[in-house]
Amino acid sequence: MLENLPILSLLIWLPIFGAALIIFVSGQEKLQVTQWLALLTSLATFILSLIAINEFDSSRYYLQFIEDKSWIETLDVRYSLAVDGISLPLIALTSLMTVIVVISSWNNIKLRAAHYLAAFLIMCGLMNGVFAATDSILFYVFWEAMLVPMFLIIGIWGGPNRIYATLKFFIYTFFGSVFLLIALIYLGKQADSFNIFKMHSLLIESDTQMLLFFAFLIAFAIKVPMWPVHTWLPDAHVQAPTGGSVILAAIMLKMGTYGFIRFMMPIVPDASLDMANVMIVLSLIAVAYIGFVALAQNDMKKLIAYSSIAHMGFVTLGLFISFSLLAEKQVDAAIMGVQGALIQMISHGFISGALFLCIGVLYDRMHSRDISDYGGVINRMPQFAMFFMIFAMANAGLPGTSGFVGEFMVILASFQVSFWIAAIGALTLILAAAYTLWMYKRVMFGDVANEKVMGLEDINMRETIVFILLALMVLIFGLWPAPLLDIMAPSVQHFIDCNLVSKLSPEGMCS
Amino acid sequence: MTSSVNFSIISAEIFLLVALCVIMIVDLFQRDKERKLTFLLTQLSLVSLFVMGAQDLGLERQVGYSEHWIKDQFSTVLKLAIYLGTFVALLYARPFIRERNLMRGEYYLLTLFSVLGMMIMVSANSLLVVYLGLELLSLSLYALVALQRDSNIASESAVKYFVMGGLASGFLLYGISLVYGMTGTIIISEIASYLSANQANLMIQFGLVFIVVGIAFKFGAAPFHMWLPDIYHGSPSSITAYISSVPKIAAFGMAFRILESSFGEADIHWTPMIMICAMLSIVLGNIVALVQTNLKRMLSYSAIAHIGYFLLGLSIGNDEAYSASMFYIIVYALMTIAGFGIIIFMSSENKDYQQISDLRGMGRFHPWYALMFTLIMVSMAGIPPFIGFWPKLEIFRLLIADGQVLAAVVAIAFSVIGLVYYLKVVKEMFFVDCEDSPKVSNSRSLKIALSINCMLLLVFGLMPDSIYQYCISAFASLN
Numbered sequence: 001m002l003e004n005l006p007i008l009s010l011l012i013w014l015p016i017f018g019a020a021l022i023i024f025v026s027g028q029e030k031l032q033v034t035q036w037l038a039l040l041t042s043l044a045t046f047i048l049s050l051i052a053i054n055e056f057d058s059s060r061y062y063l064q065f066i067e068d069k070s071w072i073e074t075l076d077v078r079y080s081l082a083v084d085g086i087s088l089p090l091i092a093l094t095s096l097m098t099v100i101v102v103i104s105s106w107n108n109i110k111l112r113a114a115h116y117l118a119a120f121l122i123m124c125g126l127m128n129g130v131f132a133a134t135d136s137i138l139f140y141v142f143w144e145a146m147l148v149p150m151f152l153i154i155g156i157w158g159g160p161n162r163i164y165a166t167l168k169f170f171i172y173t174f175f176g177s178v179f180l181l182i183a184l185i186y187l188g189k190q191a192d193s194f195n196i197f198k199m200h201s202l203l204i205e206s207d208t209q210m211l212l213f214f215a216f217l218i219a220f221a222i223k224v225p226m227w228p229v230h231t232w233l234p235d236a237h238v239q240a241p242t243g244g245s246v247i248l249a250a251i252m253l254k255m256g257t258y259g260f261i262r263f264m265m266p267i268v269p270d271a272s273l274d275m276a277n278v279m280i281v282l283s284l285i286a287v288a289y290i291g292f293v294a295l296a297q298n299d300m301k302k303l304i305a306y307s308s309i310a311h312m313g314f315v316t317l318g319l320f321i322s323f324s325l326l327a328e329k330q331v332d333a334a335i336m337g338v339q340g341a342l343i344q345m346i347s348h349g350f351i352s353g354a355l356f357l358c359i360g361v362l363y364d365r366m367h368s369r370d371i372s373d374y375g376g377v378i379n380r381m382p383q384f385a386m387f388f389m390i391f392a393m394a395n396a397g398l399p400g401t402s403g404f405v406g407e408f409m410v411i412l413a414s415f416q417v418s419f420w421i422a423a424i425g426a427l428t429l430i431l432a433a434a435y436t437l438w439m440y441k442r443v444m445f446g447d448v449a450n451e452k453v454m455g456l457e458d459i460n461m462r463e464t465i466v467f468i469l470l471a472l473m474v475l476i477f478g479l480w481p482a483p484l485l486d487i488m489a490p491s492v493q494h495f496i497d498c499n500l501v502s503k504l505s506p507e508g509m510c511s
Numbered sequence: 512m513t514s515s516v517n518f519s520i521i522s523a524e525i526f527l528l529v530a531l532c533v534i535m536i537v538d539l540f541q542r543d544k545e546r547k548l549t550f551l552l553t554q555l556s557l558v559s560l561f562v563m564g565a566q567d568l569g570l571e572r573q574v575g576y577s578e579h580w581i582k583d584q585f586s587t588v589l590k591l592a593i594y595l596g597t598f599v600a601l602l603y604a605r606p607f608i609r610e611r612n613l614m615r616g617e618y619y620l621l622t623l624f625s626v627l628g629m630m631i632m633v634s635a636n637s638l639l640v641v642y643l644g645l646e647l648l649s650l651s652l653y654a655l656v657a658l659q660r661d662s663n664i665a666s667e668s669a670v671k672y673f674v675m676g677g678l679a680s681g682f683l684l685y686g687i688s689l690v691y692g693m694t695g696t697i698i699i700s701e702i703a704s705y706l707s708a709n710q711a712n713l714m715i716q717f718g719l720v721f722i723v724v725g726i727a728f729k730f731g732a733a734p735f736h737m738w739l740p741d742i743y744h745g746s747p748s749s750i751t752a753y754i755s756s757v758p759k760i761a762a763f764g765m766a767f768r769i770l771e772s773s774f775g776e777a778d779i780h781w782t783p784m785i786m787i788c789a790m791l792s793i794v795l796g797n798i799v800a801l802v803q804t805n806l807k808r809m810l811s812y813s814a815i816a817h818i819g820y821f822l823l824g825l826s827i828g829n830d831e832a833y834s835a836s837m838f839y840i841i842v843y844a845l846m847t848i849a850g851f852g853i854i855i856f857m858s859s860e861n862k863d864y865q866q867i868s869d870l871r872g873m874g875r876f877h878p879w880y881a882l883m884f885t886l887i888m889v890s891m892a893g894i895p896p897f898i899g900f901w902p903k904l905e906i907f908r909l910l911i912a913d914g915q916v917l918a919a920v921v922a923i924a925f926s927v928i929g930l931v932y933y934l935k936v937v938k939e940m941f942f943v944d945c946e947d948s949p950k951v952s953n954s955r956s957l958k959i960a961l962s963i964n965c966m967l968l969l970v971f972g973l974m975p976d977s978i979y980q981y982c983i984s985a986f987a988s989l990n
Contacts, residue, residue, distance in 0.1 A: 074979045075905065115878070137904070141895035148889055151934070155942040156874070163942045167934060174894075174930050178923045182916070185908045 007052050008065050008081040008132045011091060012125045015045050015098065019121035026114030035106060038117035042099040045124060049095040056088055058487045061494035063134065063197070077137040077194055085491030086261060086342060087131040089484060090254060093349045094131070096473075097250045098124035101243040104357055104466050108364060109157065109241070116157055119149040120243060127251055131258065136184045136194045139262075140177070143255070147173055150244065150252070158239040165232075165239035172222055172232040180219035180259075183212050187267065200266045201510075204503050206274075213271035216264040223256030226316060227286045230309045237305035238369070242360030245301065249308050250353035254345045257315045261338075265319065266499035276323035279316060284424045286313025291431030295438070300359045300369045303439055304352060307395060310428060311348045311403075315341045317425055318410035324417045326500055333416040334500075338492050339485060340409025346484065347394075347402035347477055354391040354470040358384070361463055362443070365456050371442050375449030380456040385444050387459075387467040392440045394474045396433035402477035517575035520582040523560055523590065524630055530556040531623050538616030546614050550605060553619040554598060557626070561594040568981070572988060574636060578698045581636035585985040589633040589764045592841045596757035597626050599848050599964060604749035606954035607855045611747060613658055621658070622753065625651035629757070633764030638687045638697040638773070641765050645683070645729070648761065649676045652754050656746045668745030675728070675738040683725025689718030690773075702773040711777035719777070722769060723784045729762045732822055733791035736815050743811035748858060748865075751807065752851030755814055756844040763840045766825065767833060778828045786826040790921065792819030797928045807865045809932055810850045813891060816929060817843045823922060824906040830986045832909045837982040838975075839902035845971075846899055849887045849964045856880065856961055859950045867936055872945030880951065880958075881940045883965035888933040890968040893926050898968045901975040 018041030022034045056064055063082035071079035083091065101120050109116045126149070129142035147170055154166035188194040191202050204212070222229045233253075237245050265272050272279075287310050294306035318341030322334035361384060362377070363369055378385040394401035399408075407428065415422040448454050459467065477484060498510035518525070534556070538549045564587055572583035601622060608614050628651060631644030653676065657669035691697050693714045694705045711719070724735065731739035743751045770781055796816030803809035821843060824836035857864045873881040890897035895904075903926065910919040952958070971978060 072901075072974070072976050072979075074976050074983055075901070075908075112878075141900075144895045144900075148885075148894060151937075152885075152941060155938065163938055166942070167931070167938065170934060171927065171930060175924075175927045178927055179920075181904070182907065182911065182919060182923060185904070185911050185919075186916070189908070189912050 006067050007048060007055070008067055008083065008128075011045060011048050011052070011095065012081075012129045012132065014048065014125070015041055015121040015128075016125035018042075019118035019125075022114050022118040022121070026112075026118070031113055034114040034117060035102075038102045038121060039099070041121055042095070042102045042124065045128075046092075046095040046099050049092040052083070053088060053092055053487070056083075056085075056487065058085060059490060061085065061490040071138070075137070078135045079138060080135045080195065081132040082134045083132055085488045086495070087258070089342075089346055089487060090131045090251075090258060091128050093254075093346055094124055094127045094251050097246060097349065097353055100353065100357070100466050100469065101246055103462060104246075104360065105241075105243050106462055111157065116153070116241075116243070119153050120247065123149045123153075123247060127255070130255055134196050136188060136196050136199065136263075138194075139196065140181055140184060143180075144174070144177060146252075150248070153244045154236060154240045157241040157244070160239075161235075162239040165235040168232045169236040172229070176219040176222035176229075179215040180263075183215035183219075183263075186212070196262060199263075200499060202267065202503065203506060204268065206270055206504060209268040209271035209503070210274070213264065213268045213275060216259065216268070220256040220259035220264060221282075223259065224253060224312050224316060225256065225309060226282050226313070227290060227309070230286070230290070233309060234302050234305040237308075237356075238299060238301045242356060242363070245356040245360075246353040249304070249356055250349040253308060253312055254349060257312065257319065257341065257345055260316070260319055261495070266495070268503070269323075269500045270502050270504055272320070273323045273327065276320045279320040280324070280421060283313045283317035283320065284421065286310055287317065287428045288424055288431070291428055291435065294435040295431065297435075298371050300362070300371055300439060300443070301356070303371075303435060304355045304359065307355075307432060307435060308348070308352050310432065311344065311352070311395075314407055314410050314425065314428065315344050315348070317341075317414060317421075318344065318406070321410070321414045321417055321421070322496065322500065325413065326496070328417070330416050331496060333413045335492055335496050336409050337413030338495060339488060340406045340413060342406075342488055342492070343402070343409065343477070343481060343484060344406030347406050347474070350470055350473045350477075351391055351394045351401075351403055354387075354467070354474065355395060357466060357470070358388045358391060361459060366452055371439060373449070374443040374453060375446045376444070376453055377456060378444040379448050380453060381458045383464065384459045387471055388440065388444065390471050390474060392436045394478070395436045397429045400475070400478050402474050402481070404478060405481045515575065515577055517573070520573045520575050520580060521634075523563055524627060524634075526563070527556065527560060527623065527627050527630065531620065531627070534623070535616070535620055538620070541616070544614065545609070546616055546619070549616050549619050550601070553623060554601060556623070557594050557598045557601075561591060561598070564591045564594065569984070578700065579635070579637040579640050581634055583985075584988040585767070586634045586764065588837070588981045588985045589760055590630055592760050592844065593626060593629050593633075593757055596760065596844050596848060597622060597753070599960065600749070600753040600757060602960045603752055603848070603852050603855050603957060606952055606957050607747070607749040607858060610859070611659065612661075613747065615658070618655070618658060621651045621655045625655070625758070629761035629764075632761045633768070635765075635768060636699050638690070638699065638702075638769065641768055642680070642684060642687065644761075645765060646680060648758060649680065652676075652758065655750050656742065656754070658750070659747050662747075664745040665747060668742045671738055671745075672742045679725050679728030679735075682721045682728065686718040686721030686723075686725060689721065690715055693718070699768060699773045703775060706774065706776035711774075711780055715777065716780050719774060719780055720784070723781055723788075726762070726766050726769065727785075727788045729765070730759065730818050730822070731815055732788040732818050733795040733815060734788070736792065736795065739815060740808050740811040743814070744805065744807050748807065748851055748854045748863065752848050752855060755811070755851060756847040759818070760840055760844055763821070763837060770825070771828070771833065782826045782828045785822050786918070789819045789822035789826055790918065792816060792822065793922055793925050794819075797925045800932045801928065803932070804867055805865050806867045806870070806936070807851070807854055809867065809936075810847070810854075813850075813929065813932070814843075814847060816925070817847075817891075820903060820906060820922060823910065823918065827909050827913050827915075829909075829913075832906070832913075834979070834982040834986045835902060835905040835909055837985060838979050839906060841978060841982070842898050842902050842971075845964070846887060846891050846968065849961065849968065850891065852957075852961045852964060853884050853887065856952050856957060857949065859952050864950060867939050869949060870936060870939045871943050872947060872949050874941035875945065876948035877951060879962070883962055884940060885937050886965045886968050888936050890972065892930045892933040894930075896969070896972045898972040898975060898978075900972065901979070905979075
């Protein structure tokens with residue numbers, strides 16, 4: 001029975017239909033109903049993603065769960081979905097984070113709660129679509145459509161400066177993606193198909209590759225975001241409601257790096273190789289400079305936002321260092337770099353999501369994000385302090401947490417290229433420890449700072465469940481990342497062997 | 512070769528004319544202030560035209576009346592779009608004109624006359640018939656705009672429209688006369704065969720300039736756009752919804768018949784002009800729309816920008832691109848009617864609420880309609896999966912296939928600017944706090960029609976094939 005289940009379509013459409021149902025039955029008196037409905041839908045989606053992982057044959061690199069139907073015949077756009085070892089973990093991450101957002105916003109959202117939950121479910125479906133689409137126009141449809149609910153989430157439920165932040169977010173990302181669209185149209189014409197994997201085997205001249213490279217770079221670098229196009233992120237994060245920040249940090253940022261992996265690196269590998277050093281420098285700037293910027297923040301959310309940019313710098317570093325490694329024929333190190341980047345993507349999803357939830361917990365009680373308003377919280381909220389500590393340590397890259405695994409692999413890989421790249425990269429371990437733990441110290445330790453802190457109550461059952469779930473993830477993948485690596489390994493191997501070879505001549509390309 | 516008289520190919524026009532006369536007489540004897548019978552008969556004739564037209568889909572191309580008249584898939588598809596657009600526009604108009612003392616038989620009759628004009632325009636096979644159709648359309652529209660006699664701004668618009676429209680018609684006619692002088696014919700296919708045998712000399716090129724100017728005037732493409740915002744703004748909203756959408760479909764038919772069918776061989780002379788108009792419209796429309804605070808004016812400038820994208824398709828000059836343009840103009844009509852539908856919906860108790868800030872509180876007090884308006888805005892901005900995205904995609908695709916990557920990049924970059932002002936509307940509806948509920952129309956038919964229209968933007972967006980395949984078939988049968 002399970003073989004015939006269109007599992008990817010279900011992962012996309014189940015949450016969207018759930019959301020439609022919620023909008024349909026919404027109304028203040030039915031808040032309970034909509035909440036349970038949202039929880040059920042998101043749980044069902046998550047269980048589906050677990051089934052998908054269970055059914056996934058991780059010994060092969062092939063695309064699996066393939067669905068391919070004609071959609072728009074006149075444009076030759078197909079409704080084709082499939083996953084490999086790179087996209088499947090991201091789908092599971094998306095589904096899990098949606099469950100967490102639904103639980104964490106339970107009774108927290110006062111204004112139009114049903115619509116809030118519906119928006120997140122729609123987002124979940126669309127984001128799964130982004131990761132599952134193998135037709136580039138279908139990918140683009142999901143990629144753009146996803147902006148609309150996020151735009152509304154920040155704009156309706158955000159903080160005081162939400163309008164500025166949400167417009168900036170939307171216009172920034174839309175600006176990037178129109179260049180993506182041009183590149184996709186061009187490639188679609190060249191490949192005579194919009195299938196992403198047909199584009200992978202396209203031979204492209206080096207001048208054209210360079211143009212395509214920049215088109216992809218604008219689109220994906222804004223999404224990651226890489227320095228210097230990162231400025232929308234702190235604004236969006238600070239103004240977004242807690243759930244919005246969680247999804248933004250945990251999943252939306254990953255789409256930029258996913259785009260690098262799916263589009264930029266395989267389609268224009270020669271241009272990427274030429275520009276690899278530039279990308280590495282940009283990544284290092286993100287790691288080091290943004291790390292220092294984070295150190296200077298007084299707003300907790302802003303601090304975590306900058307920390308996200310710095311950690312995403314690690315992902316791009318791991319991806320582009322592989323080009324330098326392949327040029328030196330160090331295939332194993334290249335695989336390690338890419339795997340490290342992928343692990344970092346997943347792990348950062350958990351950690352940044354968890355940290356934003358922690359700040360959300362504090363904000364719900366105190367209505368302030370300023371570090372200076374806090375102090376001595378540990379005296380009032382010991383349980384919360386424990387969870388917050390785990391996540392702060394993971395953010396700092398402490399061994400034993402998932403934050404360590406990816407960063408360590410990327411540093412190890414970059415060491416093969418140059419000591420200095422590894423050294424600057426390793427700076428993050430110090431900087432992240434500095435800004436995260438310093439924030440932790442100022443917020444949690446010391447004497448109780450004021451009356452408001454005195455009145456704090458510890459986390460309730462619902463919040464505890466969420467934190468236990470996330471803490472387990474962080475610790476499991478920190479101590480035993482093997483299952484994740486196993487799922488990814490064949491796909492990464494294939495990615496290195498076949499996708500990153502030169503596209504200037506047919507020589508050496510996999511058939 | 513062609514029989515001179517062939518009633519079957521103008522049966523739709525004859526039917527409409529007869530229906531018009533009947534409705535006119537029926538209307539005379541009506542005492543009903545609501546003009547219910549007139550309205551119903553008008554809509555009924557449009558529906559029957561639609562049903563009749565739908566039978567004609569896929570028929571062979573037929574020419575008659577000494578080659579002055581043509582009936583092919585192209586004209587059939589355009590006519591169907593025209594009937595449908597008019598039907599929706601009249602549906603929207605009813606509650607609006609009832610409150611403004613415009614509920615007169617003339618409103619419906621003039622609309623039907625303009626439909627007749629449009630049908631003639633898209634079925635013409637000679638420049639003179641095109642011109643006749645255009646004039647019938649234009650004169651009805653001038654009168655429609657002037658219908659609100661007691662309003663200064665509407666009267667002003669009507670005069671402006673009349674003068675500007677007359678000027679444009681003059682240009683067009685002058686161009687046609689120059690072409691006639693050189694080629695000795697006004698039959699479209701004969702001009703085409705003349706041009707395939709002879710080079711387009713300077714005189715024909717000179718005439719072509721005037722024709723292009725006339726067409727650009729009618730579309731309101733920059734730099735001939737000045738009349739458009741004023742007239743869209745000044746006209747009663749229900750009429751704006753009509754004149755901004757449906758006649759553009761017919762204007763496309765006219766542009767295609769004149770530019771491609773007649774001057775297809777000489778397209779190196781007119782495509783650059785259209786291209787310049789297109790780029791100017793995109794740039795100007797998008798930038799000026801940014802600073803508008805009046806929703807009606809904003810939509811007018813956004814209409815200029817849309818016309819720019821549409822003309823971009825026209826300027827590529829191959830069959831694929833014409834079908835993309837046709838797709839664009841039909842989608843544009845669908846979105847524009849919905850867009851001005853917002854203004855009709857927001858006007859109640861004989862007062863117009865046209866400022867973008869009047870939409871404040873919609874998200875809180877009328878969330879469903881706020882959602883519907885958001886659909887319109889994101890569709891106009893070209894966000895997938897809404898219908899507005901697909902024709903844009905298609906036009907960019909063909910531009911790139913044609914090698915004009917730079918034009919595609921500029922056009923696409925300006926669509927980002929376009930996004931800003933569309934989002935401004937969404938922002939006012941959802942994000943700005945407001946204690947008072949905005950006044951909205953309470954007409955149930957309007958509410959249902961508007962909701963269906965907006966939902967269609969999403970439904971068609973998920974299956975754009977359902978429109979686009981007809982556009983492609985229209986051009987496939989031409990060759």
